[in-house]
Amino acid sequence: MANVDPVTxxxxxxxxxxxxxxxxxxxxxxxxxxVIYEGKDCSVALIDPEGEVLGQSxxxxxxxxxxxxxxxxxxxxxxxxxxxEGDVFYMNDSYMTGTHLNDSTIIMPIFWxxxxxxxxxxxxxxxxxxxxxxxxxxxxxxxxxxxxxxGPTRLYDGGEPREDVIDLLRRNSRFGDATVxxxxxxxxxxxxxxxxxxxxxxxxGADTIxxxxxxxxxxxxxxxxxxxxxxxxxxxxxxxxxxxDGLGSDPLPVKLALTVTGDAMSVxxxxxxxxxxxxxxxxxxxxIAAARxxxxxxxxxxxxxxxGSFRPLEVLxxxxxxxxxxxxxxxxxxxxxxxxxxxxxIKALAPIMPDKAAGAHYGDSMVIxxxxxxxxxxxxxxxxxxxxxxxWGASRxxxxxxxxxxxxxxxxxxxxxxIFESKYPLRLTRYGILPxxxxxxxxxxxxxTYREYLVEAxxxxxxxxxxxxxxxxGLFDGGAGSKPVVVVERPDEEEVLELLKVNGVKVPxxxxxxxxxxxxxGYGKARERDPAAVREDLIDGYVxxxxxxxxxxxxxxxEMNVDTEATxxxxxx
Numbered sequence: 001m002a003n004v005d006p007v008t009x010x011x012x013x014x015x016x017x018x019x020x021x022x023x024x025x026x027x028x029x030x031x032x033x034x035v036i037y038e039g040k041d042c043s044v045a046l047i048d049p050e051g052e053v054l055g056q057s058x059x060x061x062x063x064x065x066x067x068x069x070x071x072x073x074x075x076x077x078x079x080x081x082x083x084x085e086g087d088v089f090y091m092n093d094s095y096m097t098g099t100h101l102n103d104s105t106i107i108m109p110i111f112w113x114x115x116x117x118x119x120x121x122x123x124x125x126x127x128x129x130x131x132x133x134x135x136x137x138x139x140x141x142x143x144x145x146x147x148x149x150x151g152p153t154r155l156y157d158g159g160e161p162r163e164d165v166i167d168l169l170r171r172n173s174r175f176g177d178a179t180v181x182x183x184x185x186x187x188x189x190x191x192x193x194x195x196x197x198x199x200x201x202x203x204x205g206a207d208t209i210x211x212x213x214x215x216x217x218x219x220x221x222x223x224x225x226x227x228x229x230x231x232x233x234x235x236x237x238x239x240x241x242x243x244x245d246g247l248g249s250d251p252l253p254v255k256l257a258l259t260v261t262g263d264a265m266s267v268x269x270x271x272x273x274x275x276x277x278x279x280x281x282x283x284x285x286x287x288i289a290a291a292r293x294x295x296x297x298x299x300x301x302x303x304x305x306x307x308g309s310f311r312p313l314e315v316l317x318x319x320x321x322x323x324x325x326x327x328x329x330x331x332x333x334x335x336x337x338x339x340x341x342x343x344x345x346i347k348a349l350a351p352i353m354p355d356k357a358a359g360a361h362y363g364d365s366m367v368i369x370x371x372x373x374x375x376x377x378x379x380x381x382x383x384x385x386x387x388x389x390x391x392w393g394a395s396r397x398x399x400x401x402x403x404x405x406x407x408x409x410x411x412x413x414x415x416x417x418x419i420f421e422s423k424y425p426l427r428l429t430r431y432g433i434l435p436x437x438x439x440x441x442x443x444x445x446x447x448x449t450y451r452e453y454l455v456e457a458x459x460x461x462x463x464x465x466x467x468x469x470x471x472x473x474g475l476f477d478g479g480a481g482s483k484p485v486v487v488v489e490r491p492d493e494e495e496v497l498e499l500l501k502v503n504g505v506k507v508p509x510x511x512x513x514x515x516x517x518x519x520x521x522g523y524g525k526a527r528e529r530d531p532a533a534v535r536e537d538l539i540d541g542y543v544x545x546x547x548x549x550x551x552x553x554x555x556x557x558x559e560m561n562v563d564t565e566a567t568x569x570x571x572x573x
Contacts, residue, residue, distance in 0.1 A: 004211040012204065012212040016055030017304055019196040020046045023120060024057040027189035032181030033127050034423060035385060038415045042124035046193055047071055048213060049080075049116050052307025060123075062099075062335060062408035064296065064305055066289040067121040070097055070105050073285075074152045083109035083116060086159025088187055090169075091152045092129065094143060094331035098286025100279075101129050101147040101331075102136055106155070106183070108190035112201045120193030122186045126179050127383055130172035131332075134371040134383045138246055138462050138503035140279045142328040148172045155183070174381060213307070220300075220308030225263035227299045228312045231352055235259050238348040239271075240340050240470035245278030246333060246501050251469045252276060252322065254340050258348045266314040267291045267345060269323050272337075281325035282334035284317055290338035291315040293407065294345035298356050335408050336466045339363050342407050343393075343472075350475050358400065359393025359445055359474045359481075359521025364466035365406055366390060366484055366517050368451075370507070372459030374425050384424040386415060391438045391446030391481050391519035393472055399533075400446030400520035402433050402542065425457035434482070434516055436547045441478035441522020442529050447542055448482060448517035455511040461488065465500040467518055474521035479551070481519030488513055527553045527571050531562045 004012075023044040031037040043059030044067075051072040053065060073096050074082065074089060089107045091097060097105050104126045110118045129147035131137050140146050148169075155165055169183065170176035201209060236258045241251035255271035275281045295313050296305065303309070317323035322337050343360040350357035365387040373379040387409060392400040405412045417428050430452035438445035465484045472481030488497040491510035499505070507513065534554040537543040548554045553573075555566035 004208055004215060008204070008208065009212045009215050012200070012209060013216050015200050016046055017057070019193055019200070020044055020055040020057040022196055023122065023189040023193045024059060026192040027122055027124065027185050030185035030188045031124070032178040032185070033175070034415055034419060035127060036124050036182060036185070038413065038419055040411055040413050042122065043067070044122040044189055044193070046197065047119040047121055048307065049118055051075065052217070053305055053309070054118065054213065054307070056305050058411045060408065060412065061293045061410040062286070062289060062338060063123055064289050064292045065310060066098060066285055067105065067123060069285050069288070071107055071119050071121060074107065077152065084158055085109065085111040086156060087154055088156035088190065089152050090150060090155045090183070092150050094149070094334070095283045095325065095327060096151065096285065098283035098289065098334070099331070100136055100334050101131070101143070101149055102126050104183070104186070106186040106190060108187070108194065110194045110197050112198050117201060117206070118197055120190040120197070122189045124182060124186055126173070126182055127385070128174040128179070133462070133504060134174055135369050135385055135462065136332040137279070138333070138464055138501055140330040140332050141247060141277050142330055144328060146279070146330060146332045156187070174383070216306055217308030220303055220306055221311045223303060224300050224309065225312050228260065228265050229263040231260045233260050233262065236348040236352070238344040240344055242280060242336055242340060243466055243469045243500065245276035245280050246464070247278040249276060249278065252280065254337055254344060256341065256344050256348060258345060264312045264314070265295070266316060269317040269321065272317070273322050275320055275322050275325045275329045279330035279332035280334065280336055281322045281329040281331050282338065283331070284324040286334060286338065287317050287323040287341070288315045290341050290408070291345065294342040297346065298349060298353055333464050336364050339406055339408050340467070340470065347473070354476070355396055357475060358395035359439060359441070359478050359523055360472040361392040361400070361407055361520045362390030362448055362467060362472050362481060362484070362518035363406065365409060365464070366466070366515070367464045368513070368515060369462035370424070370426060370455065370459050371462070372457055375457050376425060382424055384426060387412060388449060388451060388515060388517050389414070390448040390517035391472065393474070393520035394439070394441055394443035394445050394478060394523035396523060397443065399444045400438060402438065402447040403449045404446065427454040427456060428452070429454050433541065434519070435541055435544050437482040437516070437519035438542070439472060439474045439479035439481045439519060439522035440526035440551045441474055442524030442526070443522065444529065444537065444542070445472060445474065445478065445481050445520035445522045448484070448519045451515045453513040455507050455513065456509060458508050461502060461505045461507045461513065463499055463502045468500060471518055472521045475523050477525045478522030479526060480521055484516060484518045486513065486515045526551050531567055535560070535562055
């Protein structure tokens with residue numbers, strides 16, 4: 001195999017990432033549904049012939065390293081020779097991919113000169129895959145209620161589409177044509193990866209590319225092992241609770257023991273809740289991916305993930321727990337436990353990584369779904385699904401971000417108000433940052449978000465809001481962020497409902513839905529915060545005057561300047 005100079009290695013390293021970015025752009029620009037082309041609920045990866053990541057674009061961090069595992073699972077079932085030139089595979093089985101059935105994985109082998117040189121893989125959220133309720137049911141208690149479940153299935157055989165399989169996908173979705181449209185967008189992303197990869201091989205040849213790959217993997221592994229080796233050996237623990245399983249259970253424990261030994265690290269989830277009746281479970285593949293997200297936040301976060309990443313990391317989860325669910329466990333809202341897991345890994349390592357660790361964030365996707373008939377469009381069925389933003393935790397020297405999407409969703413975007421109101425019979429009447437919702441501290445936790453929706457057609461409401469039991473905790477005496485809440489006010493009714501998880505609640509025309517998401521945890525003692533920073537927070541609307549005085553111990557004069565004498569008295573009291 002050829003020796004490759006450092007410059008060529010860097011060119012090829014960046015080419016792998018650029019190919020993944022081109023794939024992602026193709027997917028987003030070709031998609032049919034707003035959850036993908038506006039929300040960007042998707043992720044792609046370029047993978048080598050042995051199933052190792054070459055490049056991954058911006059997307060959902062929760063899928064970090066997950067797509068490569070799916071390629072390896074197909075090979076384990078059928079062997080590597082199962083992949084033929086022109087094939088396209090589809091899979092969504094929660095116990096294989098780890099996620100819910102709406103997350104559709106499409107994998108395409110890439111050939112050059114008759115040899116398989118890699119795979120183009122993508123995952124995107126399909127709006128509806130035939131569940132008992134539109135989208136993803138909140139009250140499912142077995143996977144058979146959550147839609148059509150597919151193991152690895154050929155959509156294209158040797159370059160020819162399998163129209164019978166594609167027709168089956170179309171017929172089993174409430175949005176059949178859009179489903180096939182989003183499928184084709186993923187196929188197009190794969191074709192883009194194929195063309196770009198073949199062009200790279202035409203330019204450099206196989207020997208040079210594989211030598212560069214081996215060097216990239218070696219460098220990455222060496223850097224990560226060096227970073228882990230710098231940590232003190234030991235066992236570090238953390239625990240928290242999910243609110244419930246969506247069906248009214250008691251809070252569910254999430255426990256982890258993180259062990260550092262030399263240049264290796266393991267995350268053991270023994271002691272976490274057994275798989276629940278409700279849909280908070282996930283497959284082990286996704287648990288591994290979530291642990292990788294937490295690891296990457298702290299270990300060599302400046303290096304793009306590749307096949308050399310995560311080699312120092314081992315993830316253990318007993319079968320039959322919420323983190324390694326077995327059939328027929330429901331998995332529709334699998335990510336709630338994983339967002340908590342990511343925060344807990346950081347909490348466990350905070351005592352030995354105080355300069356990198358941050359307080360917990362608001363913790364969940366906080367999803368609002370509204371469905372019904374749209375009178376503006378001949379009563380055609382519509383389905384609006386929207387994760388909402390909240391506050392992230394503060395770290396040493398830095399306040400937490402306000403109104404940011406949760407840690408599992410990464411580059412997921414809000415649907416613009418103009419698109420939102422043109423697509424759905426809903427109006428967004430208020431939207432902003434929620435004051436005082438971030439945890440207090442020397443560095444303040446990020447604030448949550450408030451949103452108010454006016455329903456303009458008789459519809460059904462589905463909610464999945466989490467982390468009211470274990471809110472965004474602070475670090476080193478930092479305060480906790482606020483809890484989430486959703487208020488539903490129907491017209492001509494005195495009753496106001498305060499809700500977090502509901503499935504198919506009737507919301508007639510004129511109903512107002514108000515959501516508040518939680519804040520992130522603070523870092524350090526609140527009364528050690530710079531009074532000038534508290535003043536800026538007050539001016540920006542992040543804290544109220546009462547909070548500035550009572551929590552931070554900062555008083556202001558009539559011109560909104562810090563009253564230094566009154567502040568000194570407050571802080572000494």
